[in-house]
Amino acid sequence: GGESSPPAETSAEAPASSGSTSAATEAKKQNAGVVNVYSARHYDSDLALYKQFTEETGIKVNLLEGESDQLIQRMVNEAEFSPADVLITVDAGRLWRGVDRGVFQPLEDQSILNRIPEHFKNPDNYWVALTKRARVIVYNKEDGAPEGLTEYADLADPAYEGEICMRTSTNIYNLSLIASFVSRQGEEGAEEWARGVVSNFARSPQGNDISILKSIAAGECGLTVANTYYIARLGVSENEADREVYNKLGIIFPNQETTGTHVNVSGIGLAKYTKNKENALALIEFLTRPDIQHEFSSGNNEYPAVADAETAPQVIALGDFVADDLNVSELGRNQAAAVRVLDRAGWN
């Protein structure tokens, strides 16, 4: 949509500099003026923020986007030669793995740390969250709200047989959700739940959040779980068909009475071998500033990670909720267990 797609020039800015010279020599040359970002966030709206950062500080942002795990792998391999100054990833599990594999160094800047609520940063301050997204239950309003469905656990209820559509087990969002089950109920509990869900599947796991949301609206699927920013995005889309889909969707924030709705984060950490620490900290500081946090919210429809940042109206419109206060590091720690649970439950 219009808000989420920045004007053309912004995204053209980043690749404008020649890519053929080595990143490392480039870093050397302009040591004072750059910050090298490895990012697994690939939203056009982020590019606008980097541009704004450069305008404000004169520090040039060199961007390398990729998948979280590969970026971590690359940093591990590069070790002390790594040009990376900060790493941004989109899932708590990945942040946890980054810590696990030692690519971060602790953030010591209290002014930054203080902005972030406790369970949205690493206990040892290896990273802080930038944004959060809730994973909510979605149904088709025309079919009426499913009665008694208030918990994730209820999705395993045989009452919803043939209703549920899910993504595959390669998808990190669901893995994190399951990981939270594993944290609370152990592998067996999680598996029992997963089996219940599997037996309620309307079709084998497939597609992505957006496509499943459309299936809900079309009536092919009765229930799913989806990230809030996808739902909000449909609502503000310029495309009329998208807005029609949005209008048909009903949202349930699960576990309001108990643990709170499952929330995931994207986060940023300082690279262990950063050579532009000042600039890197400046960038982190910038990205956690309340006004910029608001931009995240309006640009990509996410919830700000910083408590006093203003949430965008289309996100507020989804409703208010109590979030799970499980430390998101737990999600990473239990991710492998989540995969095993899904394998055993036959959730492909």
Added chain:
Amino acid sequence: MTLILENLTHAYGQTKTLQGVSLNVEKGEVVSLLGPSGCGKTTLLRLVAGLEHLKSGRIELDGQLLATEGHHPPPETRPVGLVFQEHALFPGMNVAENIMFGLKKLPAAKRQERCRELLNMVGLAGFERRKPGALSGGQQQRVALARALAPAPSVMLLDEPYASVDVMLKREMREAARLLLKQAGSASILVTHDPEEALEMSDRIAIMSDGRILQVGTPEDIIEQPLAPEVAHLFGEAQMLDGEIDGDFLNTPIGRFRIPGGSSESMKGKLYDLVVRPTGLSYHADPDGEWIVRDLRYSSTGRILYLTGANTDSLSVVRVSTGFGAPPVVGERGHIDLLDRHAFLFAKKSH
């Protein structure tokens, strides 16, 4: 089963290859097609087989139209077999599979039987399992022949099927093939470069040149009464000389010959082609003779003398056959007489 070719013409792009060819072949008859390289023999066979489309004319088989302008039934619907000049064996199949390719309608036992029979005929029993790539040139050619003969088609077209087969085998093979063709009652056209083969193998001979048929006739006709110098030239190692009638003599660039029957009034001063075979000349030694013996070579049918005119500068030779008596000596002089057989005079076409 009569194959009738009527006034066929054909061209590859702009290159005219056939210009009005007509020919009939009876059931069981073998007609040889003889002519210089590039004259259109292969093209003619390809037209009959349906591999080329004719530009005009018609082909009839047994009273039924086989092809004409705008009507070109595909090759597989024509009862026509073709031995390709370039063999065209199937490289992935072994010899037996190649031969049995055209026999798919027969039961397997019959097929095997026929294959064995043909392999014996072409002297390749025991080669069943070889791939064509592991055969010598002549062996490949024999397989190609056997493959085409296998289905005993009503019309059989053979494009130089013996070119790379040695004489002895060739003789056997052509007798055997002739028998097979006669048994099957096929109307056959045999392209060959070997006039002797044509004479021996065929009921009739057609002589082609430059996309046209010059003469069709029995071997005797063709040998004894050639209608064109080109025809006469083909047989018996003939040589062709330009000449002008001068009284009872023919003056040629390499010497003069007496004309056996003398010349008529109307021939006087005209230009002629003399086509003469070594056997159409006789030689006797004579110290005053107009010819000098330059060389003397063996052929299986006797000695051939090479002579040049004593009174010309030309080094061109004329070849004369002699018997097996005492040979003339190189350097001696002698007379040459034109005999009234195997020597032919053709009035030159006016330019």
Added chain:
Amino acid sequence: MTLILENLTHAYGQTKTLQGVSLNVEKGEVVSLLGPSGCGKTTLLRLVAGLEHLKSGRIELDGQLLATEGHHPPPETRPVGLVFQEHALFPGMNVAENIMFGLKKLPAAKRQERCRELLNMVGLAGFERRKPGALSGGQQQRVALARALAPAPSVMLLDEPYASVDVMLKREMREAARLLLKQAGSASILVTHDPEEALEMSDRIAIMSDGRILQVGTPEDIIEQPLAPEVAHLFGEAQMLDGEIDGDFLNTPIGRFRIPGGSSESMKGKLYDLVVRPTGLSYHADPDGEWIVRDLRYSSTGRILYLTGANTDSLSVVRVSTGFGAPPVVGERGHIDLLDRHAFLFAKKSH
């Protein structure tokens, strides 16, 4: 420039193809290689050219070792030209480019010149721009010949270079090629299936059979004194008969022949191969004769009678050459005499 082949052996896998072949060819000499299909002629040429590796033996050129066991210089380093039986023209290049391919060292003008010369020789002037795919079989062969002749190599190997060329052109081409080869002083080996061609073209003839050389000699030697029945059989349309000496006669399955010089004591009762050319027999009519005239065919050198024995059931014929007088009538009886030329008796090897 002498090419010496000494005791060459070769095999394709388990198939032995050459078993101790020795042959010398002098500078400027043309040696023909004659032999049945599959006897190893092509293989021999490939060994000399360096396309196959010999198993044992040695090849020398001009006193220099060219190849031996374990020493196989690649073809491009050998001063050897080869005309391939299957032509092997380069399909992407036109005729002129094909011919000039081996002339890369000459300046362009010279190259063009030479190409023109050779094209004239093979009768293909004007075909420079044609791709090989648009040539007739004989035309392709002629291009292959011209291409090999172009660099005038010290050793020239010709594998049936005239197989698909018509007689008239063949005669011209072989004279021209002979001249070129003599001029270049090449030592040449010419594989051919045509005994007449061998006789006419070559200084000496080598007869091969089954991977061995049976006889090497001048044409006269080979014709007049064949050392093996296979050799005698090759020339002059010879026929081979099994026979047993019975007094002064030779009894064959198809009839008996009187032996011209009579038989010696030691020959009595032995088995013999009779190889006889039509010209080695004479016929005269005789109502009491032991032979019956069955057919009468023309050949360019006279009539050929086909006779069968009157006293045998065999339908096999014997062919006898007659002169040009009044022809015998089919069905008449007569005598056949063996002449003392062109008829050869070979004692059968004991089994």
Added chain:
Amino acid sequence: MSVLNALPTRAESETPRPLRVEWHAIGIIALCIFLIIPILGILFGSMAPSEGSWDHLVSTVLWDYVLNTLGLLLIVAVLTSTMGTGAAWLVAVTDFPGRRIFEWLLVLPVAAPAYIIAYVYTDLLEFAGPVQTWIRDVTGWGASDYWFPPIRSLPGAGVMLALVLYPYVYLLARSSFLNQSRTRFAAARSLGASPLRAFWRVALPSAKAAILGGMALAMMETAADFGVADYFGVTTFSTGIYRAWYGLGDPVSSLRLAGLLLVIVAILLMIERAARNDSDAPAIARDSLSPPMKLGPVLSIGAMIGCAIPILFGFLIPVLRLIWLALEADGVRSVSQFVIFARNSFSLSIGTALIALLLALFLAYAQRSRTRADRLPVSVAATRLATLGYALPGTLLAVGLLLPLTSFDKILSSWVENQFGLGLGLILTGSVFALIYAYVIRFLTVAYNTVEPAVGAIPTSMDEAARTLGSRTWRIVSKVHFPGLRPALYSAALLVFIDTMRELPATLLLRPFNFETLATRVYRLASDERLAEASTAALALVVIGLIPVLLLNKVSKRH
């Protein structure tokens, strides 16, 4: 070995000789080692002890991986070979209205990445898509009142992949059919074989090497595909490898899966090699100029439909839909930003195509040469391994390459630092060099499989003739072989170019800072589930892929 078979002539005559140092062989092995680093890395890596996840995988999902992967491979093999071979034969050998146009239109689908096609088709055909919605609107049916083939399924994935992969078979088969002797085909027909039987018995066996080569490519790409399989929820080795590494966090199990996949692919390739047989085409097809077989009106229509189907579904529908989406998303506005992405994509692709082509030629010739000892079994095996890279999921290849590259970089960098006191940083990693290296490893297979049958089909008699005329290898290759190889070389360059254009995982991981290609651009948007916005970039990707397709058409016309 296929090449040996392809040259049935006189190869056996080689007398065995003692081994000696052959520089050729050493060169090949060195090159291959250079190329199989990531594969070796995987094989070694998979031998490390696993942390227990392996047993878990074996007991739960491994069989799904095996069955689904084999199923997918089977579907792709069947569909690509029938579509590719059939279409190739129609346009190469027969004549019907529009043949010339179809001849090059048929290549087009190769320009579209499979995952884009998959996105587009699901968008069109899924329950919520316009097609089913329309059906429901017209008929008034509800969700459960009718059956519609589920697009996101194993067969669906097979069809998607086959639609973009059949051109591999098509291109290779076509050039093989064009080079074949028509005389042989004519011989079969004059022996009474219908065109179909003649095709089956004569034309097809001669083209077998090419067709199998194309199928092998399609199948390897299928084995390596992640995008389609994941989106369609088909659990294959490729998705499993990804999950084992990133979900289970167990690289060892991931590498074991990859090793297993490679073994399966290698076995399939061995079957493929064994199935090839002699296909020596004579040098000169006498009637190569004569008109192709004319089809009657009924057959013509059949042929046109047959050729139109793959084009329609593999290209026309998806591209039109993309255009539709691009217009809807107002993508026209953002066209200008594609110039730089396109330039990056284009130059990388050209570079990779050229390098891969050269290496493929080198390897193909090494396999062909029969007089040298470089046909040592080691070098044959090395070549086989070196051309297996295509079957590796790109992610794994990238990771597999990262390790040796950075190690080398570090050594280099420390050395420079010690010697000159210069902080060099990492030169190779994160440079265009690393990218091209990765591409070449991956796409050499494509170039090799395309070039090798063509090289193998050159009759040895051509070489022999040229050599007896005094020419050495280089001149033979450039003057005698090149004209015949040209179509295959162009096809190989085209395929590598397009494959490079759309390569994603290695590009993502190994590229320098601020370096975007069209593929990464498409990925950014598509991975954010913004199909509409991605459509413009996807279109650009397809359009640039068309450039070489058009060029190919131009040059092959001259042929």
